[in-house]
Amino acid sequence: MNKIEKITAATSVYERLRQDILNGGLRPGQKLLIDFVSERYGAGLNPVREALNRLSSEGLVERKDQRGFFVPPVSxxxxxxxxxxxxxxxxxxxxxxxxxxxxxxxxxxxxxxxxxxxxxxxxxxxxxxxxxxxxxxxxxxxxxxxxxxxxxxxxxxxxxxxxxxxxxxxxxxxxxxxxxxxxxxxxxxxxxxxxxxxxxxxxxxxxxxxxxxxxxxxxxxxxxxxxxxxxxxx
CATH class of the missing domain: 1.20.120.530 (GntR ligand-binding domain-like)
Incomplete structure (x- = not known):
């Protein structure tokens, strides 16, 4: 996968994952395993990590040390x-x-x-x-x-x-x-x-x-x- 294809794949995962988080397709508190996200959106591991990190910086994904990524809980x-x-x-x-x-x-x-x-x-x-x-x-x-x-x-x-x-x-x-x-x-x-x-x-x-x-x-x-x-x- 070249650099442009990698960016496109990461953006695609980001947008689809973002929508699933916003509209409740992924429940609050759900753990976002790399393999699960990769299979769900048909993308490689690197684009998935990039998408998760980007969403984490926006507050739509919660990153916990040594535990991975999660959909933020609601309270x-x-x-x-x-x-x-x-x-x-x-x-x-x-x-x-x-x-x-x-x-x-x-x-x-x-x-x-x-x-x-x-x-x-x-x-x-x-x-x-x-x-x-x-x-x-x-x-x-x-x-x-x-x-x-x-x-x-x-x-x-x-x-x-x-x-x-x-x-x-x-x-x-x-x-x-x-x-x-x-x-x-x-x-x-x-x-x-x-x-x-x-x-x-x-x-x-x-x-x-x-x-x-x-x-x-x-x-x-x-x-x-x-x-x-x-x-x-x-």
Whole structure:
């Protein structure tokens, strides 16, 4: 295998493995044995190692000394910290984008919201997974909001946090959409942004994330242990 073929193989494994981690195809905490990954994606050992190391640097794979690679676990504490950090960073990025954004930025938001609003989040009522096109357009919309913040570093961090959030959303697709109108939540954010109402836009963005936090918390919160009471047998 020449150098170009090796890079192509490593990129292919990286992209496919990344998607399987994000959409729950590989369960949280699962050990990623080199041979298993190699067989699953039909790639050699070196491209697999390169892909795992790259994903490890992005936080989507956990590397443990002397133990190998693992899909990162999920936890209620991790989910809360993730949402809190997204609120901080994306709130600031949105604030700066509203300050700096021009007409082209506004048009980008309008177009991305339009595409998002026309895309069903499930392909059918029987489907238990999110429509991939919905995920992509949802991500595109949120990136459009912060595109004019003036910091590629901040945008890069926000992208990584979006990936982490996607993992948690896939834990309970049905729950995260039950009893809420996500389209109207995004519409409200869009209207506040286009009206240049910074405080309201940030408030609506944060509330949008907090609502998702509350819906998914119930799915990853361990059930309370019921203590046996012998007096109930009396």
């Amino acid at each position: 209620i504490e991790g989910w809360r910290e993730l949402v809190k950090t997204r609120c901080w960073l994306e709130g600031k990025a949105l604030e700066e984008s509203i300050r700096n954004g021009d007409q082209a930025w506004e048009e980008r938001i309008v177009v991305s919201f339009h595409h998002f609003s026309r895309t069903p989040w499930k392909l059918s009522e029987q489907d238990t997974s999110t429509n991939p096109a919905w995920e992509e357009r949802h991500r595109t919309f949120h990136l459009a909001l912060i595109a004019a913040c003036g910091s590629s570093i901040l945008i890069g961090i926000c992208k990584d946090l979006m990936d982490q959030a996607q993992r948690y959303r896939f834990i309970s697709v049905a729950s995260s959409h039950r009893h809420r109108n996500t389209l109207e939540e995004h519409r409200g954010i869009t209207e506040a942004v286009l009206d240049r109402k910074t405080d309201l836009a940030v408030e609506r963005l944060v509330e949008h994330y907090q609502t998702t936090l509350r819906h998914i918390e119930d799915q990853i919160q361990p059930a309370p242990k019921v203590r046996f009471d012998p007096t109930l047998l009396d």
